Amino acid sequence: MKTQRRGRLLISVAAAGVAGIALAGCSGGPGSGGGGDDEGGGGDNVVTIYGTIADTEAELLEESWADWEEENGIDIQYESSKEFEAQIAVRAQGGNAPDIAIFPQPGLLADMATRGFLKEAPQSVADNVAEYWTDDWAGYGTVEGTLYGAPLMASVKGWIWYSPSTFEENGWEIPTDWQGLLDLTAQIQSDIGGPPWCVGFGSDAATGWPGTDWIEDVVLRQSGTEVYDQWVANEVPFTDPAIKSAFDEVGKILLDPNYVNAGFGGLDTIVTTPFGDPAAALVSGECTLHHQASFYDGFITDAGGTVAEDGDIWAFITPGFGGETGDGAVVTGGGEIVGAFDDSESTVAVLEYLSSPEWANSRVGLGGVISANKGLDPENASSEILKAAIAILQDDTTTFRFDASDLMPSAVGSGTFWQGMRDWVNGTPTDTVLEQIEAGWPSS
Structure with a gap:
């Protein structure tokens, strides 16, 4: 969300309901556009945007385009919802689509495009995407050869958050491979006499997505890019031994009550713990290790911690299994793709701005997020961990893959996969979970 959304905050904690855009409103059938058409609907030069980014992040989002709104005479009206994944289809079908949607999952954008709801990206947006984004990122907004969406923010996933001072005091070393991470886990457990890891899957309607991130990290690192890409396309099903092996490896941590x-508490609290809550446990020292994306530095800061190599909390990338292709980092990541249900002049202008380096630098400069836009100045990032994440994204030697669940059809990616992770940590056998997840894959 899978989002930012600080990165993936997008799927988790939205406060607004779904009525706001209706006030700015529009009418019309599927694909007919939203509330900001210059010829009617919400009024001249009003552009409605619907997404999952909420609370403080939503305020920063609106601040990021405020000057541009004034300069261009366009009123952008943003609404967030924790029910975005379900409501966007309902609203499109009911003729009440927003002008623009910020999709936390490319797979959901693809669903909307193939059903005829989304407009093809205008040429000015396509030009921005070609100039400022890699082919991989352009591909996340492309459906059957047609560009429908432009990337927005990004996150680098797979960071392991820890306290540098606690590691130094205990003589614990940063592991260089997956087995080393398992060995470190056992060592910490022995040294402190309790569990090292804090884990939270809770995310309202999206509960379970943090678990998919663990699996995706291991599939990519253990089996490589070819298997990962085939898995996303269901050429390698969830029941394949490569995917089961990833579950088995992750289970060595997540299914061990030690x-x-x-x-x-115990394993039964994984699903009920909101994904943001471990930040406070890290800062207080109750928790030693936590797996979460680059956006988590904002949660740690909010919990009173400083994020730096010599600060309260720092992070290292989940290590690989050895033998990965390339000389750079092997990482998964996420982000949002912006698509439009309307092609009015004002909507096109907003789309063009959101796909530009000007917007990326504006938003990143406000703190808490990053972007993979090649026109982004890393020095605008608000923390060292975010600068490190940008460096990974901009490094040509990095092996990067988008969050698999976000690329899969929504029936699986934000459906049976999320549910499967909840069931798995609550005790359902792995083979049963994998069969149930795979059963959600659309037949056509």
Whole structure:
């Protein structure tokens, strides 16, 4: 969300309901556009945007385009919802689509495009995408050869958050491979006499997505890019031994009551713990290790911690299994793709701005997020961990893959996969979970 959304905050904690855009409103059938058409609907030069980015992040989002709105005489009206994944289709079908939607999952954007709801990206947006984004990122907004959406923000996933001072005091070393991470986990458990890891899957309607991130990290690192890409396309099903192996490896941590859930209770608290809550446990020292994306530095800061190599909390990338292709980092990541249900002049202008380096630098400069836009100045990032994440994204030697669940059809990616992760940590056998997830894959 899968989002930012600080990165993936997008799927988690939205506060607004779904009525706001209706006030700015529009009418019309599928694909007919939203509330900001210059010829009617919400009024001249009003552009409505619907997404999952909420609370403080939503305020920063609106601040990021405020000057541009004034300069261009366009009123952008943003609404967030924790029910975005379900409501966007309902609204499109009912003729009440927003002008623009910020999709946390490319797979959901693809669903909307193939059903005829989305407009093809205008040429000015296509030009921005070609100039400022890699072919991989352009591909996340492309459906059957047609560009429908432009990337927005991004996150680098797979960071392991820890306290540098605690590691130094105990003589713990940063692991260089996956087995080393398992060995470190066992060592910490032995040294402190309790579980090292804190884990939270809770995210309202999206509960379970943090678990998919663990699986995706291991599939990519253990089996490589070819298997990962085939898995996204269901050429390698969830029941394949490569995917089961990833579950088995992750289970060595997440299913071991000796290792989880520091500060919250037993394994039964994984699903009920909101994904943002472990930040406070990290800062207080109740928790030693936590797996979460680059956007999590904002949660740690909000919890009173400083994020730096010599600060309260720092992070290292989940190590690989050895033998990965390339000389750079091997990482998964996420982000949002912006698509439009309307092609009015004002909507096109907003789309063009959101796909530009000017917007990326504006938003990143406000703190808490990053972007993969090649026109972004890394020095605008608000923390060292975000600068490190940008460096990874901009490094040509990095092996990067978008969050698999976000690329899969929504029936799986934000459906049976999320549910499967909830069932799995609550005790359902792995083979049963994999069969149930795979059963959600659309037949056509």
